[in-house]
Amino acid sequence: MLEDKLQQVLSNCDALSNPFVSKLRSLCMVPSVSAHGRSLQEAAEELRAIMVEVGLNAKMVKIPGGPDALYGELPVQGAEKTLLIYNHYDVQPPDPLEEWVSDPFAADVRDGYIFARGVADNKGAIVSRLGALKAILDAGILPSANLKYFVEGEEEVGSPNLPKFISKERELLRADGCLWEGGHKTPSGRPEIHAGVKGLLYVELSIETADKDLHSSFAPLVPNPAWSLVQAIGSLRDGDGRIQIEGFHDDVIAPSAKEMTRMEKNEFDPEMLMKWAGVTSLLGSASSKDRAISLTFEPTCNLCGIDSGYKGQGSKTVLPRRATTKIDFRLVPNQDPDDILAKLRKHLQDHDFGTIEIQVYSSEKPAKSDIDSNIVEAITVSAQTVYGQTPNIWPSMPGTGPMTLFVDELGIQCSMGVGVEHTGSGYHAPNENISIVDFTKGMKHAAALMLTF
Ligand SMILES: [Zn+2]
Structure with missing residues (x-):
């Protein structure tokens, strides 16, 4: 032309x-x-x-x-x-x-x-x-x-x-x-x-232990849903950020040789990422190339928000009745959100954090x-x-x-x-x-x- x-x-x-x-x-x-x-x-x-x-x-x-x-x-x-x-x-x-x-x-x-x-x-x-x-x-x-x-x-x-x-x-x-x-x-x-x-599984987890908030003096006797939720959340990843749900990584397909060769030619600058995001550090201590590989090929378990109890000005000694969190999992080729949801459900049941209700907001391959x-x-x-x-x-x-x-x-x-x-x-x-x-x-x-x- x-x-x-x-x-x-x-x-x-x-x-x-x-x-x-x-x-x-x-x-x-x-x-x-x-x-x-x-x-x-x-x-x-x-x-x-x-x-x-x-x-x-x-x-x-x-x-x-x-x-x-x-x-x-x-x-x-x-x-x-x-x-x-x-x-x-x-x-x-x-x-x-x-x-x-x-x-x-x-x-x-x-x-x-x-x-x-x-x-x-x-x-x-x-x-x-x-x-x-x-x-x-x-x-x-x-x-x-x-x-x-x-x-x-x-x-x-x-x-x-x-x-x-x-x-x-x-x-x-x-x-x-x-x-x-x-x-x-x-x-x-x-x-x-x-x-x-990447695919996505977006869920809300909630724990409800009473029909009203209580005086916090009941803490020796009444279970606190916020503690249970924090423990449940803590069990999802280890200290290095590796997801601990059994079988979570089973179906992940590794990138092809062609894709890895292509990755070598790409330019990725973690410093610039830190600058525009306004963060002072990144997770892990990987090289720029490894960070680019993580960003492209790794599944994630991200906490979008946590909510429970009193968050207003000053103090209020309260034992909340309910705690919730919203979590997104980004999934990589061959992971299926329905399968990951079943594995998450099993993980939470096996660890016995109490009754956790799971609401699914989105699910995409x-x-x-x-x-x-x-x-x-x-x-x-x-x-x-x-x-x-x-x-x-x-x-x-x-x-x-x-x-x-x-x-x-x-x-x-x-x-x-x-x-x-x-x-x-x-x-x-x-x-x-x-x-x-x-x-x-x-x-x-x-x-x-x-x-x-
Ligand atoms: Zn968007």
Whole structure:
């Protein structure tokens, strides 16, 4: 292709940056928090309008039991391949609110950055990918492949209703490769490609020992649920962080030789991670390479929160009636969340911490595409065009998404790696942000990919 046309498309992206930043800000002002079932339809409507405006044949699709998803397509005459683009318009709850510098749904712009819940995860990527299509069409050309955009509205709660839909709509989503969710760069500007996701099991454990809080003088006689819970939690890992649930690691598949070779070429800087996270130390004493391997291939058991008893100002001598904790397990290839849940249940029963109720909030399998697949190749080539740098290619990202439905159910190779986020974007955290420069670059990368695939 016609270098001139590419240059025209890239300069169109510059021209479209401001109007698409406005669309993005407006979409971010809709508080589409799926955990609270809030404003989902409104966000879907607003997004559909943008999809139609850029030239997609876009419609709402009913997801039985869940919020509507959006589907938009652009058939390209003569194209031999189809590129599917997956995103989600729902966001995480914005809490803790007091830690935000500006209202999480005001989409405030400061020093070239947009601050909003969902701007990085995942509305920025959606809007930039729509801007990319507009830039191509404005240049009077078409993408090299048919395009299908699919945007769901319950990714942040584990896409519970998507599996049923996908199994019925195989034809609708059929494609030769799928551009997944988003992407970011290393602090030195190297784009990051992730050809897989970890799985997830999210549970709440609770222990209730009385029907009311008691005076703490009863402590010699009355069991304290907080102690039981702390002991239960403590039994899940050893001092080195190795998960102690029997059989937890049994099904883990080790990375392939090809993946390990690829890992050697990737750049990972734990110092930068510490800097943006504001932490003074990291777990263990591994080398940078080993840390990258842990982040990519290790399953985790993470405490998201613990709650019991009195946490207000000053003291209150109380023996709480109830204690709860929320825990997420990130799972790696071949681990199954249902199997891990059964093993967790057995572990808690065997150790006899009292009656522990387990509530499951989400359950998703891990997924992985081939790091040599055509989608990874096309993202790599287009990244080189736009960023002038060879990307890192990771077999998996440390996070989760419903990729297994596309890779394992539909047989479509998927990869992340075209996005607008940066290392300090603060996904799921206060002051989530992206830079407008990155937004425009991400739009260019998406456009170059649409002309390359
Ligand atoms: Zn997320």
